[in-house]
Amino acid sequence: MRPTLASIVHHSALKLTVRAGEDRLDVPVRWAHVSELADPVPYMEGGELLLITALQLDAEDPDVMRRYVKRLVGAGVVGLGFAVGVNYDEIPKALVDAAEEEGLPLLEVPRRTPFLAISKAVSAAIAADQYRAVTAGFAAQRELTKQALNDGPEGLLSALAGQVDGWAALYDASGAVVATAPEWAGRRAARITPDVERLRERPAPASSVVGGEDRVELHSLGTGRRPRAALAVGTAAALGTAERYAVHSAIALLTLTTERSRSLHAAEQRIGAAVLRMLLAGQPEHARTVAGDLYGELLDAPFRLILAESASASAARAHADGLTHGARPTARSGGGRPRDHSGDDRLRPGQGL
Template sequence: MPPTLAAVAALPQLGLRPLTGPPAGAPAGAPAGPVPDTPVMWVAVSELEDPTPFLEGGELVLTTGMRLTSANAAGYVDRLVGRGVAGLGFAVGVIHARVPPALVAAAHDRDLVLLEVPRPTPFIAIGKAVSRMLAAEWYEDVTRAFQAQRELTRAATAGPGALASRLARLLGGWVLLLDPSGAVRHAEPASAAGRAADLAADVARLRRRPEARPADGAALASVALSVPGEHIVLQRIGLGGRPRGFLAVGTAAPLPHVAHTIVGAAVALLTLQSEAPRGGRDQRAALAALLLGLPPESPAVPRGALRVLACGGRSGGQGPVLDALDSDPAGERCLALPLPGHTAIIVPDGLTGPVTSLLSFAGPIGVSDPVPAGDGEPAGCGALVTALREAEDALAAARRRDEAVQSYADLPGQGVLGLLDPGPARAFADGLLAPLRAEGLLESVRAYVAANGQGEAAARALGVHRHTLRTRMRKAAELLDRDLDDPAARAELWFALAVTSNEDGRFGQPGDSPPRPPEIA
């Protein structure tokens, strides 16, 4: 929530004095009542008799009354109220020694909050104070969204149901996860399952295939519903003409901006999981069998805790790596597998140091976290697959940083991207971004996503006129068949851009939206 008019009026350094709004039934001349908690979106200074063409609503308007008279005060107040301003601040001691009684009477009659600004308080001090409050609110929202993303990321590792449960707790409402037919896959709390029948018609609207869409070709990505005492957002999960499912969220109050961001992150996670090729599981199992090489009961299989190394060969290729392992006693206890661009090596944990020293000549090395094993038995296939991914991520970081050895444990947090298998995630990202690349719109969309959908900021970053950028975004929306003003659509694009941001083919580091201080414009 933005700062309220009551909070601004209460700042002691400003010395603002409310002049309107006495309690009901109070006698004439009674002191003003409490200032309401009206949100203040911005501070606008204007001496125009009619400033409303330059206002959006929600502003605290400041004036010295240069053009105000007893005759036009009522009309002035009517226009401000009609525009929906938060309140009016009137500076005394500049043009008028005191606030004109006609203005006070008109503001009182129209329930417009009128604040007296003392002569020592410059308008810029009020503007700065509101800007600081807005910036603090923005930072709080960003912090909350980041923390929520981390919680959703952790929950996603346990499956879509756990993610839906976590989302319900974050929003303080109920969550339904529906399959493509509209049937309930998960409800949090369980009693929310009964609401699926009420959403059937809206689910059908979101399920429309391309040929059944309205004449304008617009594809619905979400539906917002408002019923007595409840606000519902229904989101489509998946890409293309056939949805993979639906996410419904219900809360007692309308979702604030930060909550929409949290819901968008949940939808993006569910979409990425649902769009991953089903063959990825078989590929991981085949890779694990290659890495193990021999049946688990074979004595040649390393026992105890293990690590996986990803050794990137230089111009000599992978042959020298294998030769070095063959020539050293430590290499006899390792299993090596040449892969495109590097060699994967299963190493007993106790030999990690000697083996990395042995292979340091061949190029950078990525080292996984240890894979434990119980009672001297070999580590499981799934654990080794995870360790291989960790080693490859560490190798990619070592190449970027020009380091000889990089441990996965020393990498920064992997965030949402760390949940994904590289192959399926890159296939999803390449498919989503291919139309933009073909039309030369990728960098424009990247700037638009990095600016969080703010066209002015994106246009400045690209060095183009805002109308040029708007034209490009309309074309991108048509190519992608989605609304780029939808936070969920931008979240999907952010993931795709982050997945494809590293030239070495790996991902898992922070994406393309660098943190920056809030821009007040």
């Protein structure tokens, strides 16, 4: 997690002392910034520990300090560090009172502690937090990959739900729920189906955040313009850096799985069509060679192929035969004409291509 004011105060080398807002030291510190401007707010982004010597401030004027502190709090500044022994030997009471009134943590910085040391301490803590997040993210990626290889999408979803301390759901191209983890998340996943359908209408890759009893992130899956699936991740709060790594890894793995499954299905269809053509042509041995283990023992048993044509197809065939041989086509009645391609082989009951 990010460094907090408490962790900075407890840094033994800095020797900081809390003068106000002691009950609000658990806030994260985004950065440490030095500014002597009377109004530094235009240059703040929020989350800063502001360091000052009051070079251009009348820190003993209560009205000036109240306005100054109120502006800082409004800009999202999380703490104020005041260096003593530079312009003031101690922090003026007007500033202490204003900080207490607004609930802004006020830290006394001793003269022997340069602002640079505080900035370096904050920077080092942020870098260490980022390193931990990246390391945790790579560990999550390895775990998700292992689960995907061993247990498929269901295993991946289970591992992802554990990584984010929430739940995860996979949807197919129609928006229907395919799998969830844990199992109790099925109803929550079904409730956001309309949001998944809206996501499908956007060009991939697309994502959105859905509110409700959970914070749910939706991500489209697939490499084409139209999503082939979608992933939902529900958590109680916004994802941290490590959790974000885990979600992006899951998106990549599920996209790969989705595209691979589609390619395999298309390949199986092409093989099935080729095998059927060989059987119709009376080449069962070639069909067995091409099919390999795809159909198990189906082609190893005696078989019989029976094809049925509809009345319209039968009439069209008769008409074509009549034109070919110069004869009048004869009309046939009934629901269809069975064509029996029999041989020495016979299809066992319950088997078929």
